[in-house]
Amino acid sequence: MSVLLKVDNVTMRFGGLVALNDVTFAIEKGSVLAVIGPNGAGKSTLFNVVTGVYKPSSGRVIFDGVDITGKPPYEVAQRGIGRTFQSSRLFSDLSVLDNVIIGMHTRTKTGVLDALFRPGKSGREMAACVEKAEALLQFGSGDLFEQRYRPAGTLAQADRRRLEIARALASQPKLILLDEPSVGMDDAETDALVADIKRLRSEHPELSVILIEHDMRVVEAFPEHVMCIDYGSRIAEGSFETVRADSRVQEAYLGKAAAHA
């Protein structure tokens, strides 16, 4: 297995605040990394650095052998990193279907001149997108497909999370970053989400996943590679068992006194 994403000594400062402090990790092709840590630990900042929303103060991000540090987000997306957002950022006044089709932006080519003077070509491309998008909507749990002509803004919370994942998958990424995908889901929906991710991996063995999670039920389901961040620093990394047993992780979650009680 080869390394797909390598984050090298990344530090991110906002004025005096150090959001990420010398974080280093790597993820291999086809693997899952679960990132845990208390609120405000810097997990979402990490995603924003990887996807180019923030340019790190120092350090490097290497994706698929290319240095993508500080590259604009749209270019990072074109290189094959898809993502979801902690507070789902859907295109709420567009239909569910359109949201997924927009996710295929990097896979489609129609330019202005083609759109204007070769409507047939543009139309065929769009029809192919619709077909693929409908297949993606049918893939996951829930009934997104039946709701495909609803404005995305009117979806229930669990469906919003599912739609964001479908949209991120539409670009056929090599790496997908899921920022707390189970937020707002009940137990049954969370189980379905875990099953979705597992099925996705078995169908796309090359796809790598990084997920930020608070729900340990989800983390437990992907126990091979877990990393814990606290106050911007990586405090533990390894299998779920090792990380869970780590005293610093327990301190981070429970407080010093409780951890040693």
Add this chain to the structure above:
Amino acid sequence: MGGPASPAAPGSAVAAAVVAILSQLCGAAFLYAILKADGGWEVTGLLTLLGLGFFLLERYPAMGDFVTASLARVPLVTMATAAIVVLGFPFLVGSNTYILHLLIVAQLYAVLALALNFQLGSANIPNFATGASYGIGAYVSALLALNFGMSFWLTLPIAALAATLFGFIIGVPSMRTRDTYLALVTIAFGVVVQQLLNNFEWTGGPNGLVGIPAPSLFGHSFASPLEVFGWKLPSQANFYYLSAALVVVAIVTAQRLHRSRIGLAWNALRADEIAAKAQGINVAWYKVLAFAVDAFLAAFAGTIYAFYISYISPDNFTFLVSVTIMTMVIVGGMDNIFGVIVGAFLLTILPEKLRAFSDYRLLFFGVVVIGFLMIRPQGLFPQRLRQYGAHR
């Protein structure tokens, strides 16, 4: 809100065709009535009728869906009816050149509003420089015709390209700003262009350019009356058909872009820029593109205006023109091609018809616009979700 299954289309194609024809004839009849209306009471009555219509549409959205679905179900009938209405209207109006003039101006404004709609409607970019692009189109073509004797047909693309270049020039620095600041940058550009036109010597300064020759086609001068099958139409009819053709070009352009990934990308950045970037959309490029497309279409309208009136001055392309165009898009309905055109017609014809109220004309105009926005807060015809395949 239930998930809309297939839109409420009438059962048979014949029924759909009847609805399509009747609804368009109703629209045309209303347009004719308001153009012919004279005196305060008639205009007030017609506006009340229109307001009532929109009130019902707001109250029972299924009505609108039904008509839209009917029109979409029999596209050939719809287009044929529209073509007959547009082609036949001048014959209905006859020798009333004032009405023809109003229709020409309304159609040019419809093109301008459609141009701005790429920005304001699709991508939510408040561009107050559409009036300037319109002016650049008019001046470039007029200068080419006056100084080099170029024909109208040749100046048309040149003016459009010049204005597109201008669109890029405002687009690029505008990308460093957004929202209110972006609006300010475009206002500044608009004012600068107007001031330059006012102060340069070669643009004729405040006196403008006079004596722009009328275009001709296959030896038929647009300044002479148009004769069709023995019917004699005033010379304005030439320009009526010319601007109608331009409206068609603008509609086709708008529709094709809207249905392609470009329209989707614009809509995406309108809804959420950060999410749009995460989908691989080069937001800055798509915004600049919207500026360029806007300027391109606006320049066409400017060229036709210059050759129609045969006299242009900086006063024709003020900041107020840009604001008017923006109001048309907002009142008509953002990102709805039909709505934008209705907005343009309404806001062109209304101030003329309200002359009956003499001194209170502008007050009344404002009240009517606010009234329509109260009845239809999303615009007269709000944007619709895209439908694909069998759903269309």
